[in-house]
Amino acid sequence: MRDLRDFRAGKPGFYPDQAVYAAYACAEFGLAFADRDGGTGLVFSVSSAAGSIHFGAGRCSYYPQNNATASTLASDKYFTSRILEQAGVATLGGEYFFLWDRHRAHRPAGHEREDALSHFLKLGGSAFVKPLTGSRGDFAQAVHDEASLVRYLGEVAPYYDAILMQPVVAGIEYRVFLLDEEVLFTARKYPPSLLGDGVSRIRDLLTAHNDGLRSRGLSPVAVTSDHGTALDAVPAKGERWDIPGRMNLSAGGTMQIEPLPSGPALTLAKNAVSALGLRVAAVDLFTDIGGDPGAMRVIEVNSNPSIRLLEQSERGDLILKIWQHTFSAMGLLGV
Numbered sequence: 001m002r003d004l005r006d007f008r009a010g011k012p013g014f015y016p017d018q019a020v021y022a023a024y025a026c027a028e029f030g031l032a033f034a035d036r037d038g039g040t041g042l043v044f045s046v047s048s049a050a051g052s053i054h055f056g057a058g059r060c061s062y063y064p065q066n067n068a069t070a071s072t073l074a075s076d077k078y079f080t081s082r083i084l085e086q087a088g089v090a091t092l093g094g095e096y097f098f099l100w101d102r103h104r105a106h107r108p109a110g111h112e113r114e115d116a117l118s119h120f121l122k123l124g125g126s127a128f129v130k131p132l133t134g135s136r137g138d139f140a141q142a143v144h145d146e147a148s149l150v151r152y153l154g155e156v157a158p159y160y161d162a163i164l165m166q167p168v169v170a171g172i173e174y175r176v177f178l179l180d181e182e183v184l185f186t187a188r189k190y191p192p193s194l195l196g197d198g199v200s201r202i203r204d205l206l207t208a209h210n211d212g213l214r215s216r217g218l219s220p221v222a223v224t225s226d227h228g229t230a231l232d233a234v235p236a237k238g239e240r241w242d243i244p245g246r247m248n249l250s251a252g253g254t255m256q257i258e259p260l261p262s263g264p265a266l267t268l269a270k271n272a273v274s275a276l277g278l279r280v281a282a283v284d285l286f287t288d289i290g291g292d293p294g295a296m297r298v299i300e301v302n303s304n305p306s307i308r309l310l311e312q313s314e315r316g317d318l319i320l321k322i323w324q325h326t327f328s329a330m331g332l333l334g335v
Helices: 004-008 017-029 068-075 077-086 113-122 146-156 202-215 263-276 308-312 316-329
Strands: 032-035 043-048 051-056 095-098 127-131 141-143 162-166 172-179 182-190 193-195 240-242 254-257 280-287 297-302
Touching: 004 017, 017 032, 017 043, 017 051, 017 308, 017 316, 068 077, 068 263, 077 095, 077 263, 077 297, 095 113, 113 146, 113 162, 127 146, 141 146, 172 263, 172 316, 182 263, 182 316, 193 202, 263 280, 263 297, 280 316, 308 316
Parallel strands: none
Antiparallel strands: 032 043, 043 051, 095 162, 127 141, 127 162, 172 182, 172 280, 182 254, 193 240, 280 297
16 A cells, blocks of 8 residues: 555645545556646546546535435535434434525525524523534534624624524534445544643634634634633643634544444434435534433534545545545446
């Protein structure tokens, strides 16, 4: 097996992961990789004697073996919740609210911006909110008072049309990556953290962290002193301070390949993917909700999941297995 680092070496920072992994897999399986955008990797093709398929970066689907309907449904967090609940799969639920009046004539009442506050109060004045079709943890955060919710809606509106509002839930978060009925790997998610230098205040470290998020097109972290710490505190050199909220890799979180704590959690993930009709998916779920080992819920299902964790974990073998599944499904390799 070739060294994946050779395919990463010399690439610009914006070069897409999937282009790197596709080139790596093509070399392993004897297929032809061709960059179709002057070396950017933003559009590329993979070919064999049997034919050719194209891939794109950004919001383009990495996994053509997922049909378009299933992928699109999974990208809408409310649609996903409804489908899973009717299939008997436990989810966090949630209600959606639009942030703009356009297309209002095409939707039912009760889902406008003014309705969001009423629902927020029904949840007890605390909720976890995120864009309805967002990804990478962008604008995903908890809000704990009316003023924070109003401010949040104003901040997210320039970027998204609608949000999903869910109850705040505490548990252990895992990701389960599946190929058809096979679990390829499971990983536990951990929150991003700030590393103290013995000089900088938490608020200054957060400023630098948020600048990095903005440069990658992500919303900044909103942390106030009500999170149990004084933002003017100076962490000791080497001391880590966990940032509450989202745990996405793109937002600075970490994942470690670890087994799920129970068989029922694995069954939950498999049932979620089956209900949506996906062939490749990553299921994010909570276990141990409220400290109860038997309490678990699906958070969301990702039909276009990143696999950078596998590169970071030096599991090129699993990257090859994913691409082998893709190439075989598309008729580029013999079954």
